[in-house]
Amino acid sequence: MLRLLRPLLLLLLLPPPGSPEPPGLTQLSPGAPPQAPDLLYADGLRAYAAGAWAPAVALLREALRSQAALGRVRLDCGASCAADPGAALPAVLLGAPEPDSGPGPTQGSWERQLLRAALRRADCLTQCAARRLGPGGAARLRVGSALRDAFRRREPYNYLQRAYYQLKKLDLAAAAAHTFFVANPMHLQMREDMAKYRRMSGVRPQSFRDLETPPHWAAYDTGLELLGRQEARLALPRLEEALQGSLAQMESCRADCEGPEEQQGAEQEEDGAASQGGLYEAIAGHWIQVLQCRQRCVGETATRPGRSFPVPDFLPNQLRRLHEAHAQVGNLSQAIENVLSVLLFYPEDEAAKRALNQYQAQLGEPRPGLGPREDIQRFILRSLGEKRQLYYAMEHLGTSFKDPDPWTPAALIPEALREKLREDQEKRPWDHEPVKPKPLTYWKDVLLLEGVTLTQDSRQLNGSERAVLDGLLTPAECGVLLQLAKDAAGAGARSGYRGRRSPHTPHERFEGLTVLKAAQLARAGTVGSQGAKLLLEVSERVRTLTQAYFSPERPLHLSFTHLVCRSAIEGEQEQRMDLSHPVHADNCVLDPDTGECWREPPAYTYRDYSGLLYLNDDFQGGDLFFTEPNALTVTARVRPRCGRLVAFSSGVENPHGVWAVTRGRRCALALWHTWAPEHREQEWIEAKELLQESQEEEEEEEEEMPSKDPSPEPPSHRHQRVQDKTGRAPRVREEL
Numbered sequence: 001m002l003r004l005l006r007p008l009l010l011l012l013l014l015p016p017p018g019s020p021e022p023p024g025l026t027q028l029s030p031g032a033p034p035q036a037p038d039l040l041y042a043d044g045l046r047a048y049a050a051g052a053w054a055p056a057v058a059l060l061r062e063a064l065r066s067q068a069a070l071g072r073v074r075l076d077c078g079a080s081c082a083a084d085p086g087a088a089l090p091a092v093l094l095g096a097p098e099p100d101s102g103p104g105p106t107q108g109s110w111e112r113q114l115l116r117a118a119l120r121r122a123d124c125l126t127q128c129a130a131r132r133l134g135p136g137g138a139a140r141l142r143v144g145s146a147l148r149d150a151f152r153r154r155e156p157y158n159y160l161q162r163a164y165y166q167l168k169k170l171d172l173a174a175a176a177a178h179t180f181f182v183a184n185p186m187h188l189q190m191r192e193d194m195a196k197y198r199r200m201s202g203v204r205p206q207s208f209r210d211l212e213t214p215p216h217w218a219a220y221d222t223g224l225e226l227l228g229r230q231e232a233r234l235a236l237p238r239l240e241e242a243l244q245g246s247l248a249q250m251e252s253c254r255a256d257c258e259g260p261e262e263q264q265g266a267e268q269e270e271d272g273a274a275s276q277g278g279l280y281e282a283i284a285g286h287w288i289q290v291l292q293c294r295q296r297c298v299g300e301t302a303t304r305p306g307r308s309f310p311v312p313d314f315l316p317n318q319l320r321r322l323h324e325a326h327a328q329v330g331n332l333s334q335a336i337e338n339v340l341s342v343l344l345f346y347p348e349d350e351a352a353k354r355a356l357n358q359y360q361a362q363l364g365e366p367r368p369g370l371g372p373r374e375d376i377q378r379f380i381l382r383s384l385g386e387k388r389q390l391y392y393a394m395e396h397l398g399t400s401f402k403d404p405d406p407w408t409p410a411a412l413i414p415e416a417l418r419e420k421l422r423e424d425q426e427k428r429p430w431d432h433e434p435v436k437p438k439p440l441t442y443w444k445d446v447l448l449l450e451g452v453t454l455t456q457d458s459r460q461l462n463g464s465e466r467a468v469l470d471g472l473l474t475p476a477e478c479g480v481l482l483q484l485a486k487d488a489a490g491a492g493a494r495s496g497y498r499g500r501r502s503p504h505t506p507h508e509r510f511e512g513l514t515v516l517k518a519a520q521l522a523r524a525g526t527v528g529s530q531g532a533k534l535l536l537e538v539s540e541r542v543r544t545l546t547q548a549y550f551s552p553e554r555p556l557h558l559s560f561t562h563l564v565c566r567s568a569i570e571g572e573q574e575q576r577m578d579l580s581h582p583v584h585a586d587n588c589v590l591d592p593d594t595g596e597c598w599r600e601p602p603a604y605t606y607r608d609y610s611g612l613l614y615l616n617d618d619f620q621g622g623d624l625f626f627t628e629p630n631a632l633t634v635t636a637r638v639r640p641r642c643g644r645l646v647a648f649s650s651g652v653e654n655p656h657g658v659w660a661v662t663r664g665r666r667c668a669l670a671l672w673h674t675w676a677p678e679h680r681e682q683e684w685i686e687a688k689e690l691l692q693e694s695q696e697e698e699e700e701e702e703e704e705m706p707s708k709d710p711s712p713e714p715p716s717h718r719h720q721r722v723q724d725k726t727g728r729a730p731r732v733r734e735e736l
Contacts (some may be wrong), residue, residue, distance in 0.1 A: 216245025484531030619664030
């Protein structure tokens, strides 16, 4: 529903024809009190749509600033009011709720304390927000869930990068583009824009900086890098900064959990905390929502922008690195504090116990007052108190709770829930299930069955996990797919590459076709259905062979399928020195200077194996080549030909590139595979369903009207619904 509403919202924000300058376009002072972020954002989009680039930048930046300021006010007011003794919650609420012992003075006293504390806390928060934000406080600046989601996805930076580009501020445009792309690594259009920025002379490498990522990540990465270089003394300040930043980020997240009740409404049904009861049921329902949100902050703090999953055991692992680094430089007291903190999470951690014994032996005499870190003690005690209440609600109120921490003591979980939770834990993910070993000749059997020949293996290609297979396509099949690509390009379909020129070189033209676009064009009668069906069939054939050869014990899934043609532009090949596709790895960001490959955005980190199935060889240049991680030393070279598949693992072990195509048109089917089922290609499934529907309708028409003119019909209303099903909203911004 949100996908359908978002384009309508954008249309509503556009000014009517002939209207005066959009409202609110005056430059806003950086020191001014925060204004309503939703109104600022709406005015910014109006200015953007009107082409008023400077006002659009000012309004969008002010919307971002005001949203951040609201978060800081909520955090500061929450901390100051929590310190107010009169607004403190009753002590009984900090532990596990006890069963009702019946009416009496104790119950009445508890009730009065609770309601008095709640009223005092509400008054304190209201007064604090009014002082910081002006009359009306936070209620006047309340932000809806749709806008919060837009800010979480960093959508303002998508508009900012285009506005900066129009203002010729390329450094800021690159920074805004990078900031958006870090949180949206699957955004294909932004990937192309980023490639264009990198080719611009006015953009420096340092321009690609993230303006939004919490600072603890930069400190964490720098600390790990210094530790890897055995520079523990330099790493310690950054590791400590990362830990303190992680705790601070968690506090900020927790403060957001105490917003208006409507903020948690979208998750009420999912978490089972919705209530149709009276006063106490409503209080309990909202309180459970707050606790669930607070517990989720652990995972959110440990999740890098653009990633789907948190770094496992984020806080305990930071403490492990801290105690090891302190020990390396001789700070034994601090090493003991940090290793004792690890033992608070995992009391039976053998490695931590051995390290503690070693540090104590080196320190000599025991020192009084030497114990775990106070900040970690507070974190664990508070977290355990919240978990205790959530498990109580889970047992007695029927709510749900997914514990984000593997260190939660089993004794904390009610006995009635342990068996169910144990069963859920034993249902391990697909990639942890024991595999059934297949014979070593399994891949040979599959290749023989498919009529495919292994032409070169890893040894012959001077690398690891590489192979060249021939015979996947007949010349006739290559011809069908080449015609499909030609017909789609003639219809103006360039899915994946929307510009005339290649994103990698100005000397070639790229044309791309996805499986879903091919199915839609076939449904519309623009291209032949035979080619679209063959595209699906061949991609599955490649997946089967790749799995059989490289991963027979672990299923592979298609994550993206792309039919790509590169054409040399006549008259622009003289003295050409660049590549058709620069050297890169498919699931990590290659740094040729160090030979490292960082498995993080903007790379597609979930890709595990890659495949290139060639359709022709009647062109000049365009050979695939592999290199060492320095991107300079070529280790193998492969000439394309019809039906030849080059398959390889997607990591740093297989950097590869494409020599310049200097004459003709080179077409290939590029495929990427993943072990992660959540990243399987949904468009492939939609394309298959669409083609099946088309075939069924054709069969029905043949039965009903055998003499009907077989010429293609124009696109039907049903076809339009299929296009809408992909969720692609009309673009507001233009191409660079």
